[in-house]
Amino acid sequence: MANWIEEAKLDAGQRLQEAYLAAAAAGELPEGAQLSGTVEIPKDTQNGDFAATHAMVSAKTLRLPPRKIADALMKYFRLEESCFSSISVAGPGFINFRLSDRWYSAVLRTIGEEGAAYGHVDDGKGRRVNVEFVSANPTGPMHLGNARGGVLGDALASILSCAGWEVSREFYVNDAGNQIEKFAASIDARYQQLLLGEKAPAFPEDGYHGEDILALAKDFLAEEGEGWLQKPEAERRAAMAAFGLERNIPKMEADLLRYGVRYDCWFRESELHKSGFVKDTVDRLTELGFTYEKDGALWLRTAEILGSKMLAEGKSEEAIARLDLKDDVLRRSNGFYTYFAADIAYHRNKLEVRGFDKAINIWGADHHGHIARLKGALDALDLDGENRLDIVLMQLVKLMREGKPVTMSKRSGKAIALSDLLDEVPVDAARYFFNTRPESPVEFDLDLAVRQDSENPVYYVQYAHARICTLIKALAAQGHCPEAGAADASLLNTPEEKELIKQLAALPEEVRQAARDYDPSHINRYVTELATRFHKFYTVCRIKDAEPGILEARLTLCDCVRRVLEIALGIIGVSAPEKM
DSSP: OOOHHHHHHHHHHHHHHHHHHHHHHTTSSOSSOOOOOOEEOOSOTTSOSEEEOHHHHTHHHHTSOHHHHHHHHHHHOOOTTSSEEEEEEETTTEEEEEEOHHHHHHHHHHHHHHGGGTTOOOSSTTOEEEEEOOOOOTTSOOBHHHHHHHHHHHHHHHHHHHTTOEEEEEEEEOOSSHHHHHHHHHHHHHHHHHHHGGGSOOOOTTSOOSHHHHHHHHHHHHHHOSGGGGSOHHHHHHHHHHHHHHHHHHHHHHHHHHTTOOOSEEEEHHHHHHTTHHHHHHHHHHHTTOEEEETTEEEEOHHHHHHHHHHHTTOOHHHHHHTOOOOEEEEOTTSOBOHHHHHHHHHHIIIIISOOSEEEEEEEGGGHHHHHHHHHHHHHTTSOHHHHEEEEEEOOEEEEETTEEEOBOTTTSSBOBHHHHHHHSOHHHHHHHHOSOTTSOEEEEHHHHTOOSTTSHHHHHHHHHHHHHHHHHHHHTTTOOOOGGGOOGGGOOSHHHHHHHHHHHTHHHHHHHHHHHTOTHHHHHHHHHHHHHHHHHHHHSOOTTOOTTHHHHHHHHHHHHHHHHHHHHHHTTOOOOSOO
16 A cells, blocks of 8 residues: 655655765764654645755754755765655755656556555554444434534545544434433324324423424324323333334434445444443442432532543643533432433443444534543543544534525425435535535535536536546547556656646545544545646646557556546545546
8 A cells, every 4th residue: 555645755754864874974964963854745846846844954953054954965865766856955945856757657556556445544553443423313304414424424434444444333323311202202292182182182392393203103003003092101102112213213224325324333322221231331430439429319520530630631720610510410310321321331332342442423513512521431431531532523514505594495394304405416416515624614505516517516526537437438449548557657747747646646645634634525625636637637738649658648647547536536425427
């Protein structure tokens, strides 16, 4: 799994150190120093493809002007068999490098050799990570927040897999607790209204009022009959909750499959309670001295846990006091465990029982206050929640049409559900538009998402792929076939060709950075820039009627762009069509 951007940086750094040793041996630089500095791609590549800061960073250590150090390093720099064709010095002591034909050829050859694995890196080294996302309450249809979380979680899981992690995608089904009791009470109220009319008890004020609840009540009546009206309320509501969940969860799964999201595990909260694992987790915290009883309830010493951690991090007692930290109830006075207790048990299950090295959750920004409390509880259980649990917070989604916010579905008259959105815009557009920086709010332009022109960013990128497929097919009919391993990069010497190859080389580094930042939108930006450079190249460089040799080299370059577009779009779950 080659990363030619990283390879060039390492090559430059190593050869600069060798140049320093040679210059020191010749008496032109002081001996006994360790050369320091970085090699980066400059914003302006007019002076070079890479620039090193070693001369300036090492000036104090070597006690010489940066320019003198840079000149000595350039004099003794060995270009033979390196990634570079030339080296120069500019400004106060920047050392600039031009990439060689050898490097450009290696990039194209690697794309051909690695195939679908191109772009992969091994930062994860096979460690196991659980990525939990969406996890919407199964009490109704999924809405736009779930839609964005589905894309971000699925794309992040793909990124981490490409970065060398062993990934498990998980949906946490909240099928226990207050929201399920409210769900059952709502179905029960509608069921009684269907049978008793005005004599039915009043609908609960905090119940679920959606049409989907009425539909479930009608289905329950049709399948189970009127007999349940005479049974005890607790038994009736338990049956209705099970009935509703048996229908809602498969609907959620079907919507997500339509959206291109597949899970490895659907983990039910109810199993944590049935197995006694929630109780066991709370008992463990009690044994460790982190709980106390008050007003008949059992509390977690959250304020003490977080306060001790902050003190260890160097915060003052006064600063901690200003935060007004609160303790959390784990078991209510009625004997029922809270959602927080179940959440602690759930994450203990991930880290301790199932042995994931890391757990990553995609949450809405309104859950921000829950993060420190949960990590603190895991720290109290000696599970290193601070380092093994990471939370990605995502901001809200605003749908726009004709420049105005859209809050209701035209079809249902209700809040827009995922299924409503997918009825209106292609899955590819939905996934591409939602895959933006998690911390940034999204304005989803419904009009733009369905446009078939270059203003639509996903169309713009997909069109580049389809354009190449058409070109390859036409030239194949004339007997020309791309050969990545045989391309003569010395024939690809225009600025447009070189910029295009450099962008091809950048995919592994983009994957690494996206995995590091938990930000799959790196790939959106990458494919947009790759498509831009391709369209510019295609406009400037003749292909079909180019001279022999150049035609084959440019055709091979096009095929490499096709392959990389397909790989990168696949990472974020967007298709790469051959025709448009």
